[in-house]
Amino acid sequence: VIDAPAPNGPGACAEGVEPVQCPDGPNGPSGKYTCGDPMEYCSKPCTPGYSGDEIPATELRMSQPFGQSASPAGRIVFDPQGNLYFADTGNHLIRMIDTDGIVHRVAGQPPVDGVPQSGYAGDGGPAVDAQLNFPVDLAFGDDGTLYFTDVRNHCVRAIDPAGNISTAVGICGEHGYEGDYGPPQEALLNLVFGIEWADGRLIVSDTGNNVIRSVLLP
Structure with a gap:
């Protein structure tokens, strides 16, 4: 599923799609990656x-x-x-x-x-x-x-x-x-x-x- 968030690090996305790291937050690197649009998925909670x-x-x-x-x-x-x-x-x-x-x-x-x-x-x-x-x-x-x-x-x-x-x-x-x-x-x-x-x-x-x-x- 191309639009789904990736695991907590680079992992398998759909064929031909590379995971993108989310932007750093106020406390440093976010550690989050997504297979989809960072603007849509990086703001979603991982709790x-x-x-x-x-x-x-x-x-x-x-x-x-x-x-x-x-x-x-x-x-x-x-x-x-x-x-x-x-x-x-x-x-x-x-x-x-x-x-x-x-x-x-x-x-x-x-x-x-x-x-x-x-x-x-x-x-x-x-x-x-x-x-x-x-x-x-x-x-x-x-x-x-x-x-x-x-x-x-x-x-x-x-x-x-x-x-x-x-x-x-x-x-x-x-x-x-x-x-x-x-x-x-x-x-x-x-x-x-x-x-x-x-x-x-x-x-x-x-x-x-x-x-x-x-x-x-x-």
């Missing part, structure tokens, strides 16, 4: 925030754990229709940018008066009404289910194609280590950061327990 949803992606603000850069454990994923999904970690949301460039909230409750809403609630109902606590990594299953790590709830949760949320692995809100060779929803995890879908299984990075676990879902 955590929440700009709402159902807006163009170029107006998006989010809250990642390291400012606006992504956590190394997280990723962006695409569904078969080409929509882009990502974890807005500091806002405790899962969000999506559709192929028309519009941002949608997929899971989690939006900030209230600027305060992110974290917690655990909502299983069995619409994902947009649920509460999450530091979501980081995402992966799609073969049936279109979106799995994500709910890190501070110590569990992996799932959003089905109809938009309803459930717990896939772990007991949300409890942490520890147990449950090998048992039902996934009776296992205990500890700060699960990363997941991958491979050959019909979830591969889970049980980070706080220093182990990788393989989960065969029902």
Whole structure:
């Protein structure tokens, strides 16, 4: 996307487009670069925030754990229709940018008066009404289910194609280590950061327990 801001330093723009450094500020070099028009983008904030949803992606603000850069454990994923999904970690949301460039909230409750809403609630109902606590990594299953790590709830949760949320692995809100060779929803995890879908299984990075676990879902 030519008009999108670049990362916090020279990075990939559209083919043939070089990033341009923003003008220095009153305190010295800005450290900001853009792939688009400096007059339009250099004045935009690069601080955590929440700009709402159902807006163009170029107006998006989010809250990642390291400012606006992504956590190394997280990723962006695409569904078969080409929509882009990502974890807005500091806002405790899962969000999506559709192929028309519009941002949608997929899971989690939006900030209230600027305060992110974290917690655990909502299983069995619409994902947009649920509460999450530091979501980081995402992966799609073969049936279109979106799995994500709910890190501070110590569990992996799932959003089905109809938009309803459930717990896939772990007991949300409890942490520890147990449950090998048992039902996934009776296992205990500890700060699960990363997941991958491979050959019909979830591969889970049980980070706080220093182990990788393989989960065969029902």
